Amino acid sequence: MIRGAVAIFTRDFKKFLSNPFVIVMTLFMPVMYLLIFGNAMGGAIVHIPVGVVQDEPYITETPLYTAAVAELKDFHQPDKPPTFDVTVYTSEEVAKQALSQGRISAAVIFPSDVAADTTVRVYEDSSDYMVPTLIEGGVTASVAASGFPNPVFFNRIYGTVDYIMFFGVGVIVMAIFMTTMMGGAFALIRDRELGIIEGYLVTPVKRSSIILGTIGSTTVRAFLAGTIIFIFDVLITGVVIRQPEDFLLVLLVIFIASIGVTSLVVALASRFSTQQEYASVVAFFNLILFMTSGAFYPILGMPSWLQWIALINPEAYTVHALRSIILRGQGLAIIAPDLIALGIFSTLAIILGIVTYRRTLE
Amino acid sequence: MEHATDSGGPAGSLARGSAPEGDRIIRIQHVSKVFRERKRTVTAVDDVSFDVVAGEIFGLLGPNGAGKSTLIRILTTLISPTSGTAFVGPYQVARNDEEIRGIIGVCPQNSTLDVELTAYDNLVFYGRLLGVEERILPDRAMQLLETADLTDRAHMPVRTFSGGMKRKLEIVRAFLHRPQILFLDEPTIGLDPDSRWEVWLQIKRLNAEKTTIILTTHYMEEAEKLCQRIAFMDRGRLIALDTPENHKRAIPAGDLIEIGIEKMHDGLIPALMATGLIKSAEAKEHRVIISALNGSRVLPAIIAVFERFSMPMTSISIRSPTLEDVFIHLTGRKLDTGIGENSTGGRGQKP
Numbered sequence A: 001m002i003r004g005a006v007a008i009f010t011r012d013f014k015k016f017l018s019n020p021f022v023i024v025m026t027l028f029m030p031v032m033y034l035l036i037f038g039n040a041m042g043g044a045i046v047h048i049p050v051g052v053v054q055d056e057p058y059i060t061e062t063p064l065y066t067a068a069v070a071e072l073k074d075f076h077q078p079d080k081p082p083t084f085d086v087t088v089y090t091s092e093e094v095a096k097q098a099l100s101q102g103r104i105s106a107a108v109i110f111p112s113d114v115a116a117d118t119t120v121r122v123y124e125d126s127s128d129y130m131v132p133t134l135i136e137g138g139v140t141a142s143v144a145a146s147g148f149p150n151p152v153f154f155n156r157i158y159g160t161v162d163y164i165m166f167f168g169v170g171v172i173v174m175a176i177f178m179t180t181m182m183g184g185a186f187a188l189i190r191d192r193e194l195g196i197i198e199g200y201l202v203t204p205v206k207r208s209s210i211i212l213g214t215i216g217s218t219t220v221r222a223f224l225a226g227t228i229i230f231i232f233d234v235l236i237t238g239v240v241i242r243q244p245e246d247f248l249l250v251l252l253v254i255f256i257a258s259i260g261v262t263s264l265v266v267a268l269a270s271r272f273s274t275q276q277e278y279a280s281v282v283a284f285f286n287l288i289l290f291m292t293s294g295a296f297y298p299i300l301g302m303p304s305w306l307q308w309i310a311l312i313n314p315e316a317y318t319v320h321a322l323r324s325i326i327l328r329g330q331g332l333a334i335i336a337p338d339l340i341a342l343g344i345f346s347t348l349a350i351i352l353g354i355v356t357y358r359r360t361l362e
Numbered sequence B: 001m002e003h004a005t006d007s008g009g010p011a012g013s014l015a016r017g018s019a020p021e022g023d024r025i026i027r028i029q030h031v032s033k034v035f036r037e038r039k040r041t042v043t044a045v046d047d048v049s050f051d052v053v054a055g056e057i058f059g060l061l062g063p064n065g066a067g068k069s070t071l072i073r074i075l076t077t078l079i080s081p082t083s084g085t086a087f088v089g090p091y092q093v094a095r096n097d098e099e100i101r102g103i104i105g106v107c108p109q110n111s112t113l114d115v116e117l118t119a120y121d122n123l124v125f126y127g128r129l130l131g132v133e134e135r136i137l138p139d140r141a142m143q144l145l146e147t148a149d150l151t152d153r154a155h156m157p158v159r160t161f162s163g164g165m166k167r168k169l170e171i172v173r174a175f176l177h178r179p180q181i182l183f184l185d186e187p188t189i190g191l192d193p194d195s196r197w198e199v200w201l202q203i204k205r206l207n208a209e210k211t212t213i214i215l216t217t218h219y220m221e222e223a224e225k226l227c228q229r230i231a232f233m234d235r236g237r238l239i240a241l242d243t244p245e246n247h248k249r250a251i252p253a254g255d256l257i258e259i260g261i262e263k264m265h266d267g268l269i270p271a272l273m274a275t276g277l278i279k280s281a282e283a284k285e286h287r288v289i290i291s292a293l294n295g296s297r298v299l300p301a302i303i304a305v306f307e308r309f310s311m312p313m314t315s316i317s318i319r320s321p322t323l324e325d326v327f328i329h330l331t332g333r334k335l336d337t338g339i340g341e342n343s344t345g346g347r348g349q350k351p
Helices: A002-017 A020-040 A063-074 A092-100 A131-146 A163-193 A196-201 A207-237 A244-271 A275-291 A304-311 A314-326 A332-361 B068-075 B097-103 B119-129 B137-147 B163-173 B193-208 B220-226 B244-249 B268-274 B295-308 B323-331
Strands: A048-054 A084-088 A106-110 A120-124 A152-156 B024-037 B040-053 B057-061 B083-088 B104-107 B181-185 B212-217 B229-234 B237-242 B255-261 B280-284 B287-292 B313-319
Touching (some): A020 A275, A020 A304, A048 A063, A063 A084, A063 A106, A092 A106, A131 A152, A163 A207, A163 A244, A244 A314, B040 B068, B040 B212, B057 B068, B097 B104, B104 B163, B137 B193, B193 B212, B237 B323, B255 B295
Parallel strands (some): A120 A152
Antiparallel strands (some): B024 B083, B280 B287
């Protein structure tokens, strides 16, 4: 019994040692989890953009305004940078516009007189996780610290957004990634291992047809998965789709993301000959892209090196675009930068995918 | 034996690569393939030239690593030759690859079936890749499944098939678009005798539809049963090309007669040689092995010698030389020893 066990043990171990790539990845992954997961989640959210306005009729800055804004600028958690980046707006209209376009997370409107019956009005973007709570705490504390009696009134402009609604959008992106990474690409590598791809090559079918068919099938699968999870999301998390255009916009975002991720995955799958190597690389990509996408936690709360990754992370743009449409009801004008970023990513990925896959077919 | 056939049908009579220009469906001229891996270079195919005649079953015979599969991969456009030219039909390899792919069917050595699909779906899928018209595709698929005796299994996943069934399916799949030329790379490797026999039958059936078939094998029996002409390859080179009969005739030793004995007599061998009918004779333990050009005709004379010495014979067998013997004669090595071993041989090496 022992002899057989030792034989199997030796064989497994020999195989494990003969693949340095997989060894490195198995040790690398937990460390990456520590660094990325540990840093991406639960960090102090700082530099929240906030706009301040003193209401009409404007004569001169009231002591309330001066004191509270100073407090707000200075507000911070122990040993952390300031919680708020304060911008001064000249009118309520302009500040609210900036808020609805997502350039600031809250607009604080100070009344023109100091009195217990004139309220400080705060309009806040309630679609983000943690951020509304921080704004509410910060503004309340700042007004109180100013020593004036004005009450504070908060208006969550997107209603109350539960964490499940916030996170649900991220799951759509996860569905796209999972379908392509796990489903499509593994099938592609297995087809190659089994020689099925070589079988294609002796038929008159064009190389471009093989590439188009491969990328096409996986893209559609990813698109369907994303769409199904989106519908699921609507049904169970309680998000509301306000108009049919929003629904179509969501599908557009899911589609562009699907084709980009699929092409990237086809390129990766072409580079790796074994499923094992591919799996370790994909696990890494999945971790870093999903964690820095803002699906779990606001990107504002991440250290700057992760924010840089988020800046080039197509998933971050997908999450932002989807949240803009689903949680905030914003239209094409707001998500245009996201779509441009996704478009650039997808175009590059398609080129990369075609070139690398084509090379494996030659 | 050398004459042209007008029919273009199975042309067992064609020998030594000569045929009218129009009947040569594959022309290979000085083709070489060199693989470079870091500093090591391997010449897998070394200056090979021959023609294949339309309608024949042509065998490429040789040990593992002889370059058969590489040559097939060149002809089926999977890799391009390092030097030399090859024509498949009217098209040149590495220049008109897409046209070539349209007139050939390929059954590679390693299965390329999708085992998760059913037999029928495999055929339909491949039919689409091969450009078979959608209108006739379902009928064509069922017809081929019938050819392969797989009708009752048509809608079962290929995963559940035996090795022989998979092989038969793969061969008919290569025939979906009625190719002019069918390449079969080791079609019966790893099959049990029954399945092998069925695959042979199927190959013959396809050949009867005027398809030229090129098969590689390292089973002599297979080449002997199926092929009208056989090319021997060894270490990348073509060492002989002829009909099976002519190959065997080229062996100087002729037939082998084995006679079992109980006790050896010293005068026997000289007496046998004295008949002038045999080429050689030697005694091995309880056997006498005699080689003669026409075994069955000289046997009575040999038996007479044994009787003269009052030696009782326990057994007699006459064996015609096999292709294995031809290969040993050509290279000095056995066919299944592979390359690199026993490299001192090589008597009678033919260009």
